[in-house]
């Protein structure tokens with residue numbers, strides 16, 4: 001018997017979006033930073049990262065690959081639902097996709113967001129944009145956001161294997177003693193303080209994933225590698241404190257301490273988008289090279305079949321919840337599986353309160 005996805009009649013992949021050609025770069029950055037107070041110099045610098053890659057972010061192609069993999073996964077499991085895609089900041093925009101779903105007669109949608117952790121930027125901002133999209137479309141379907149999945153085995157297990165593979169990429173004589181630098185996007189300290197229902201969830205969730213990966217790597221290699229949670233892609237005003245240490249400063253520090261080598265594990269990101277290919281593969285790798293510190297980078301989850309099928313698991317789990325059935329929620333590490341609907345004060349907007357979907 002095929003699994004039952006009712007009451008859902010569609011899945012929506014929700015992502016950030018990125019430019020695809022040089023003319024897109026400035027309008028994309030304007031979309032992202034509207035009203036955000038990002039200094040001009042920072043924007044010019046980030047624009048250069050995109051121009052350095054021909055004006056094309058890798059993120060949309062990664063989402064296209066993910067869509068194809070997800071459609072195959074669902075079809076293979078006998079889940080017969082259409083899968084749509086919409087972005088917050090670039091074409092295909094969420095509003096256009098919601099309009100298409102309405103035209104196709106879709107009524108209730110399970111939304112999978114390409115962002116695994118709690119925080120305003122990684123959770124509530126998506127919920128606000130989902131609200132805006134449904135608000136703009138007559139007869140819009142009901143959109144439910146699938147729960148956060150940082151501790152879903154389908155997200156954590158690929159990170160463990162990727163860390164083992166990246167250790168194997170290091171020269172043999174430094175492999176056993178190498179440090180693990182778990183990397184995520186920096187956010188303002190105040191945004192971390194407000195994240196999750198009780199605050200501090202962003203850093204706490206990352207630390208939990210880090211501890212789980214370190215332990216599982218130990219089970220495989222017999223070594224508990226020294227490790228740290230570090231941050232990349234800081235923006236905003238220099239006067240505003242953001243989460244630290246920056247990955248580049250951390251590499252300098254490791255070098256000073258006489259570390260043998262380092263693996264960067266980008267647990268904050270689900271695919272190799274610009275923060276990964278520029279901030280880690282280009283900038284942080286150049287820092288490591290300058291220091292003479294052997295370094296490698298672990299793969300992101302990308303289209304790992306375990307990650308793709310995690311979407312199906314989350315969809316079927318939530319469908320059962322909505323039908324009033326008891327569910328077993330997959331989760332690994334020290335934290336329980338996340339809630340389905342965010343609490344009222346969860347991850348507040350740092351500027352002004354805005355309506356958001358998928359709340360309690």
Ligand SMILES: CC1=C(CCC(=O)O)c2cc3nc(cc4[nH]c(cc5[nH]c(cc1n2)c(C)c5CCC(=O)O)c(CCC(=O)O)c4C)C(CCC(=O)O)=C3C
Nearest residue numbers: 016018032036046057058059115121122185187235273274
């Ligand atoms: C937590 C977090 C994630 C991870 C969760 C998730 O995945 O959503 C994330 C993802 C991403 N961020 C991205 C791009 C950008 N983020 C910016 C700015 C900002 N990000 C922030 C946070 C996050 N961002 C914050 C607090 C700001 C400051 C402005 C504000 O308060 O909003 C800026 C403006 C320039 C700059 O300041 O860097 C850009 C261009 C892309 C696309 C990459 C590509 O094109 O491949 C992706 C996936």
Ligand SMILES: [Fe+2]
Nearest residue numbers: 121185233275
């Ligand atoms: Fe960002």
